[in-house]
Amino acid sequence: MTLNHYLLASGLLFAIGFAGVLLRRNIITIFMCLELMLNAANLSLVAFSRFNVTPGGLPNYNAQVLVFFIITVAAAEVAVGLAIIVALFRARQTTHVEDISTLKF
Amino acid sequence: MPAPLSPITLEVIVLSLGIFLLLAESFSRSEDKSWMARLSIVVLGVVFAWSFHTSGNAGIDLSKAFYSADETALFFKRLALLTTMIVQVMAIEYGGVLARFIPSSKTGAGTGEFYALPVLTCAGLMFMASAVDFLLIFVSLELVTISFYILVAYMRKQSTSLEAGVKYLILGALSTGFLVYGITWIFGLTGETNLFRIAQVLPGMLAEGGRLHDSQTPLLFGIILVLVSLGFKIAAAPFQIWVPDVYQGAPTPITAFLSVGSKAAGFIVLIRVIQPFIGLPEIGPKVMGALAVLAGLSLLYGNLAAMPQDNLKRMLAYSSIGHAGYLLVAVASTGPSLSTLGQSNVAVSFYLAGYLLMTLLSFLVMTVVANHSRGDDIIHFNGLAKRSPFLAFGMLISMLSLAGIPFTAGFYGKFLVFAAAVREHHFVLIGIGVVTVAAGFYYYLRVISAMYWQEPTDETPVTIRPLTRFTIGALILGIIFFGIFPATILEMLNSAPVQNTPIALQTSLK
Numbered sequence: 001m002t003l004n005h006y007l008l009a010s011g012l013l014f015a016i017g018f019a020g021v022l023l024r025r026n027i028i029t030i031f032m033c034l035e036l037m038l039n040a041a042n043l044s045l046v047a048f049s050r051f052n053v054t055p056g057g058l059p060n061y062n063a064q065v066l067v068f069f070i071i072t073v074a075a076a077e078v079a080v081g082l083a084i085i086v087a088l089f090r091a092r093q094t095t096h097v098e099d100i101s102t103l104k105f
Numbered sequence: 106m107p108a109p110l111s112p113i114t115l116e117v118i119v120l121s122l123g124i125f126l127l128l129a130e131s132f133s134r135s136e137d138k139s140w141m142a143r144l145s146i147v148v149l150g151v152v153f154a155w156s157f158h159t160s161g162n163a164g165i166d167l168s169k170a171f172y173s174a175d176e177t178a179l180f181f182k183r184l185a186l187l188t189t190m191i192v193q194v195m196a197i198e199y200g201g202v203l204a205r206f207i208p209s210s211k212t213g214a215g216t217g218e219f220y221a222l223p224v225l226t227c228a229g230l231m232f233m234a235s236a237v238d239f240l241l242i243f244v245s246l247e248l249v250t251i252s253f254y255i256l257v258a259y260m261r262k263q264s265t266s267l268e269a270g271v272k273y274l275i276l277g278a279l280s281t282g283f284l285v286y287g288i289t290w291i292f293g294l295t296g297e298t299n300l301f302r303i304a305q306v307l308p309g310m311l312a313e314g315g316r317l318h319d320s321q322t323p324l325l326f327g328i329i330l331v332l333v334s335l336g337f338k339i340a341a342a343p344f345q346i347w348v349p350d351v352y353q354g355a356p357t358p359i360t361a362f363l364s365v366g367s368k369a370a371g372f373i374v375l376i377r378v379i380q381p382f383i384g385l386p387e388i389g390p391k392v393m394g395a396l397a398v399l400a401g402l403s404l405l406y407g408n409l410a411a412m413p414q415d416n417l418k419r420m421l422a423y424s425s426i427g428h429a430g431y432l433l434v435a436v437a438s439t440g441p442s443l444s445t446l447g448q449s450n451v452a453v454s455f456y457l458a459g460y461l462l463m464t465l466l467s468f469l470v471m472t473v474v475a476n477h478s479r480g481d482d483i484i485h486f487n488g489l490a491k492r493s494p495f496l497a498f499g500m501l502i503s504m505l506s507l508a509g510i511p512f513t514a515g516f517y518g519k520f521l522v523f524a525a526a527v528r529e530h531h532f533v534l535i536g537i538g539v540v541t542v543a544a545g546f547y548y549y550l551r552v553i554s555a556m557y558w559q560e561p562t563d564e565t566p567v568t569i570r571p572l573t574r575f576t577i578g579a580l581i582l583g584i585i586f587f588g589i590f591p592a593t594i595l596e597m598l599n600s601a602p603v604q605n606t607p608i609a610l611q612t613s614l615k
Contacts, residue, residue, distance in 0.1 A: 007293075014286055021279055030275055037282030041289045048293035062298050063289075066240055070285055073247045077281070080251055081274050084258045088267045100268050 006047030013040035027095045109160035112174035123225035130217035141220035142193040153186045168301035171238040181234035181373045188366045189227035191465045194576045195358035206260035226252040233370040239288045239298040257355040269354025276347040280337035287330030304381035304607030338371035341399045341429045342406040352422030361468035364425045380607040396437040403430030408541035438525040451598045452521035459514030466503040466580040488561025497556045499577045508549040513588040
């Protein structure tokens with residue numbers, strides 16, 4: 001297992017997440033795909049941290065700290081995001097993007 | 106004279122105020138929660154005054170720090186504080202509309218957070234102004250964005266507000282994903298998250314035998330992802346798809362906050378993030394080229410799409426994309442030398458200060474008028490000059506300034522932007538800029554003609570609260586004053602040293 005394997009896996013996760021955001025039509029699924037994109041970044045950060053060894057022989061812990069911040073922020077985002085989606089569902093009885101088009105270009 | 110404050114005290118006070126308001130609100134028995142807004146205006150005003158008496162960050166080694174408090178950062182902190190104060194004035198004015206669209210068992214329930222969250226957002230904007238490490242940039246950016254998700258979707262009984270909230274949520278989270286992935290790649294290649302450290306290690310990596318000597322593609326990939334994400338925040342085309350819907354659907358004070366606060370903070374982060382890269386001959390021109398393309402697209406899209414709009418909020422949304430274009434012209438005209446960096450920063454800062462005054466003025470007038478006419482289409486402004494000459498005059502000044510008429514702050518901002526573009530020989534951008542300014546005259550003057558030459562459908566005079574009247578008056582005076590005496594702000598900005606920037610660091614390494 002080299003750094004490239006991890007980066008490939010994380011790139012794949014990011015691409016799947018991005019494709020999901022563009023193609024899927026259910027807001028909950030879109031939201032899950034967004035979380036996938038954040039986790040792709042987490043995976044590659046940890047990989048970079050393990051392979052960027054500092055002169056002392058330790059992994060570069062900057063990245064791992066950043067991962068914890070990303071996890072925390074993602075949790076906050078999910079808490080707020082799901083609340084907004086639930087409120088929308090109560091008002092409209094739908095979570096389908098095509099039904100959400102009162103505001104139009 | 107007390108000893109100067111450490112600059113981070115300002116953020117600590119604002120953050121404590123936000124938490125205090127949230128706590129105090131749950132114990133408050135009064136039905137009218139607007140006291141929270143009044144209290145926060147007073148405290149933020151004190152912090153604003155205090156910001157002129159801070160010690161700055163002389164002697165701090167920024168390559169080991171997260172937080173920089175140079176003059177530019179302090180200037181953007183003041184912009185954030187001023188914006189929040191005026192947004193709170195608007196929020197008081199908006200209280201009646203807000204109460205109608207919130208499901209609640211008794212009057213006033215559930216409106217408190219509407220006055221507390223802008224204060225927390227302000228703290229996030231202030232941290233963004235000072236962030237010199239990707240970690241702090243990311244966390245403060247998210248503090249701002251997540252508070253905005255809640256505020257945009259605040260009116261839960263109005264489906265447009267919810268819809269705007271969901272759209273902002275999805276596209277905001279998408280841009281977060283891009284930002285994080287971009288940071289990951291920049292970290293992976295340089296091993297650093299601090300912008301000054303990145304500036305220090307990059308020249309060695311690009312030199313003969315360095316890690317990035319043969320191919321800069323991975324680094325460019327990271328930079329482009331970060332730029333895409335910041336493009337979302339500053340509402341630049343082609344990442345502008347969320348702007349019109351979110352601006353139209355959100356509560357008016359929040360629209361104003363989004364268009365000024367979020368844009369200003371996005372620009373200071375953009376200025377800081379590109380600094381380690383513009384001095385490098387292998388990467389700098391490519392980054393600048395990408396920014397110039399974004400600038401041209403935003404100018405054209407924003408100004409042309411604003412012309413057929415009938416809803417004033419939606420029109421201002423497109424015009425805000427256009428203004429992001431002018432600001433990007435100034436950023437894209439940053440040359441690799443220290444003096445051009447200084448000039449571009451001054452142009453961006455001055456433009457944003459003027460933009461703050463005129464945009465907040467137009468939204469403030471709109472809030473009052475929309476309260477009375479129950480709508481924010483341009484036809485609701487018909488004959489406003491007969492109903493309230495004062496409000497009509499305020500709107501007139503803000504529209505003239507947005508269009509860029511001489512003797513207003515908007516004109517001098519555009520002048521500085523074009524001067525920077527001429528110096529860097531961006532003649533295509535200047536051409537686009539001149540055409541779009543002309544387009545701007547058309548749609549801004551449409552509002553003026555509705556106010557002064559159309560007959561009102563409703564003759565009742567519009568009543569204005571004293572606090573709102575005072576704020577509108579102050580904003581009008583500010584726009585005219587800085588249009589005639591721009592030197593007052595410029596002197597403050599020119600005193601901002603560019604010595605303590607990543608570019609200066611690289612120059613000294615050579």
